[in-house]
Each structure stands twice: as C-alpha cells, then as structure tokens.
Amino acid sequence: MTRPDTAPVRQGEELPLDALRGAMRGRVAGDVDALTVEQFPGGFSNLTYLVRAGDQEYVLRRAPLGPVAKGAHDMAREFRLLEKVSPALPAAPRVVLLVEDAGVLGSPFYLMERRRGTIVRTSLPAEYAALPDAPRRMSEALADTLADLHAVDIDAAGLRDLGKPEGFNRRQVEGWAGRWRRARELLQGSGDLPPPAELRDDLVIAWLEANVPAESAHTLVHNDFKLDNLMLDPHDPSKVRALLDWEMTTVGDPLVDLGLTLTYWTIPQQPGGVPNRIGAPAAGQGFLTREAFLSRYAQRSGRDVSNITWYEVLGHFKLAVIVLQIFARYRLGQTQDARFAPLGEQAVWLVQEAWRRISRETQAGAPFEATE
Known part of the structure; x- marks a missing residue:
C-alpha cells in the first residue's frame, strides 16, 4: 500500500x-x-x-x-x-x-x-527529531490502533464470514507448519538450513501443537501488524493516517496479532537484515518496552495477555515461514530481488529464537517433552 x-x-x-x-x-x-x-x-x-x-x-x-x-x-x-x-x-x-x-x-x-504521511521503519525519521516524546507517542499509537482494529464489530461490518474463527489457533499451527515443511523441502540439499538437531524447527512445531490455547475472542486479525504498516501524521506521531497491507487479514484470535507484533517489536533485525533500532533490545530511548507495550494494549482492549508466550512463539515461527518462502523463491530463481538473499539466515534465527523462548517457558515450570 x-x-x-x-x-x-x-x-x-x-x-x-x-x-x-x-x-x-x-x-x-x-x-x-x-x-x-x-x-x-x-x-x-x-x-x-x-x-x-x-x-x-x-x-x-x-x-x-x-x-x-x-x-x-x-x-x-x-x-x-x-x-x-x-x-x-x-x-x-x-x-x-x-x-x-x-x-x-x-x-x-x-x-x-493514496494517503500521505510518515512511515517509520528501522530508525527515527527527521521530521520527528525535534519531538522528544515521538518514540513514546508512536509506540502508543501502534498499541492503540491494534486494540481499535480488534474492537471492530465484525457482525455489524459483515465480516464474520471472512474466516472460520472456531479452531483458528490450531489451524494456524497446522497451516504454518505445512508451509514451513514445503519451503524446507524446496531447499533440501542446498546447505542453506542447518541440520534439524541444530535448527529445532520440528521441536518448535511440536510445542505449539501441544500447547494450543482456546481462542481468547473472535475479531479481525490483520496478520502483519507492525510499525511500518502504519502511516503517521508527519507533525504528530500519535495520529495514524492509515493502516496498510491487509492481504492476510482474517477473523480469529486477536492475540495472534499481538504475538506477531511483539515479534517485530523485539527482533534485532527486520526482514532483509536491516538493523531494527525501534522496539528491539538495542532500541533508542523513549520507545515502549515489550512489557509497556503489552500493558498499553491490555488496558486499551481489556484483554487478558497473561498467556502471551505461546502467541509470541507462533509469531516468531510465522515470520520465519514467510521469510523462508520468499528466500526459497529467490534461491530457485523465481525472483532476482537481491533484498531476499539474507532471508534464509533470518528464518533460521527466528526459529531458533522461538525455541529459546520455549526453553525459558519450560524452565519456568511448564513441562514439555519431545524427541529430537
């Protein structure tokens, strides 16, 4: 868009x-x-x-x-x-x-x-440099817009038939696992992916399957909600001019959106290997932390976000699938766009980061057993 x-x-x-x-x-x-x-x-x-x-x-x-x-x-x-x-x-x-x-x-x-405004990708744009609270204001706008999206009355808008909300979370795991395996098969023998024992992709899938939560609600789910899909007012980063890229929008569990948003918010590199200076651990001063973002969304939406780890792991895995699919197209010569060259390594990092989060969760007291 x-x-x-x-x-x-x-x-x-x-x-x-x-x-x-x-x-x-x-x-x-x-x-x-x-x-x-x-x-x-x-x-x-x-x-x-x-x-x-x-x-x-x-x-x-x-x-x-x-x-x-x-x-x-x-x-x-x-x-x-x-x-x-x-x-x-x-x-x-x-x-x-x-x-x-x-x-x-x-x-x-x-x-x-066409709508006009500012899109913030990986660093603070010049028009916000003189606004000391711009990072906080755009962070809050992101959380608030996500909550507002999830507050749309899907029945009044005639959108309930957009998807099949019952069983949404389990179908998410099954669907993305299938896409991952197909993309992995396309790259078999290429040397682009580490061996399964190192990658831990099957373990991530097994954990997601074993811990599928019931849907927290049935709302619109954007499925790619992140800061650079918002267009902001150039003079006031708290005002949203547009929400972009609706291609994967459906009806399902709103916390699936939140989990993917937190994935984007906290990864050190955006797809393509560009350093993420917004939201990630090394971000500049003033952006909401992961915890503050969660709190802002929970307050605005009234939703319980205590089980967010499962949704964040799913978010990491979904993004890994998306970038691996694009990378496979690049490796097979179906596109020549050089921006896609680093995506294989990024898919690996995302899956391994998902496993690290699972490991922290299980160490905190949630038992999980699976074979390599």
Whole structure:
C-alpha cells in the first residue's frame, strides 16, 4: 500500500501502461492519457505502485511475480475486505477499482486512494527529531490502533464470514507448519538450513501443537501488524493516517496479532537484515518496552495477555515461514530481488529464537517433552 517514498519501477516489474490505461479509462477520476507509474520500494510480498492520472493519485496493488501459493495474494478478497472495513475503521484506506482480469497486468489488481504521511521503519525519521516524546507517542499509537482494529464489530461490518474463527489457533499451527515443511523441502540439499538437531524447527512445531490455547475472542486479525504498516501524521506521531497491507487479514484470535507484533517489536533485525533500532533490545530511548507495550494494549482492549508466550512463539515461527518462502523463491530463481538473499539466515534465527523462548517457558515450570 502507500509509502511516502517512491522510486522508478524495478527492472522486470514494469506495468503495461496501455493495458492499464484501458482498464482505468472511464472508471476512475483523472487523465489516464497522462498516466505515470512509480514503485513503492518497501515490502517483500505484493507489488505496490503509485499511479498518477493527471492530478489524481492512486495506489495499485498486485500479486508478486512468479508462482504463488494457492489462495495467497488474493486481490479481490483484499479489495472487498477494505470495502467493508474502511467505514468502520478510519485507518483503513478507501478502495476505488478492482480489476479481476489477469490478462491486463498479468494478475488481478486493485486501486485505492493514496494517503500521505510518515512511515517509520528501522530508525527515527527527521521530521520527528525535534519531538522528544515521538518514540513514546508512536509506540502508543501502534498499541492503540491494534486494540481499535480488534474492537471492530465484525457482525455489524459483515465480516464474520471472512474466516472460520472456531479452531483458528490450531489451524494456524497446522497451516504454518505445512508451509514451513514445503519451503524446507524446496531447499533440501542446498546447505542453506542447518541440520534439524541444530535448527529445532520440528521441536518448535511440536510445542505449539501441544500447547494450543482456546481462542481468547473472535475479531479481525490483520496478520502483519507492525510499525511500518502504519502511516503517521508527519507533525504528530500519535495520529495514524492509515493502516496498510491487509492481504492476510482474517477473523480469529486477536492475540495472534499481538504475538506477531511483539515479534517485530523485539527482533534485532527486520526482514532483509536491516538493523531494527525501534522496539528491539538495542532500541533508542523513549520507545515502549515489550512489557509497556503489552500493558498499553491490555488496558486499551481489556484483554487478558497473561498467556502471551505461546502467541509470541507462533509469531516468531510465522515470520520465519514467510521469510523462508520468499528466500526459497529467490534461491530457485523465481525472483532476482537481491533484498531476499539474507532471508534464509533470518528464518533460521527466528526459529531458533522461538525455541529459546520455549526453553525459558519450560524452565519456568511448564513441562514439555519431545524427541529430537
């Protein structure tokens, strides 16, 4: 979705402008004959472009190049989700046009409004340098927006059928375990992954399966909620202009979102190997600690977060799966994006960190037995 900084379109990811003009003509405002396209450089999944039609600006999203998993990168689903969410949650952008004909651009795509603001990725941007409490304010905005997302009435918004909330947590483990094993098989013999006894991936899966909690509630689950998916007011980091990247949103246990958010908040490197100076142990002064973030969310949402370790372990494992899938596509030559080269090592670190958290939990008195 929208990013504050655009760049020329990456080689191999260009859009056929004549076909795009034809799909837009008469269906959106603006001069499509004066169409220009740039690309938003962030993100590792769907491709996102800034499309200008004269004085009108839109954001275009489409699936990544190469083979994609069945059911993934469903642009029609994402479009229809935002149609229902945006009236109930101001942070959700308004969608404009859906084109399901894959013959136009090579895959279905949609256009949405462009919103402007600041996105904070791995360090404090210049516009916040003069605001001494900016780290605290954006931290609180992140926690509050997550709680507000989970407060959306899924029945009133017509969103309950978006997923199958009953048994959500167990299906999460089963689904992500299957994706991990398939990606691991693609890399078999490559030397990119350590042996199972060192990696501990099967032990992580076994622990998650053995300790699945009942769903704490049934709400919207964004499934990729993190600071750089928020667009903030450049002058006031406590104000959220937009919540971005809705492709994996479903209905399920809200603490699954919280666990993944804490994973992003505390890892020393973001996907791609970029140092994480926000939220991680070595973060700059003023950001909420993990514990303060948990407390803020609990206070805003009224939810019990005492069983958060299981959700954090799942968060680490899910992120490991996502980055390993992308890395496998890179190693198999399905994409040439050099940003993907470090993702194999990062997937390994995430799985091993999940095991370290399990080890601390079991040492604290929660018994767990599994064979290597």
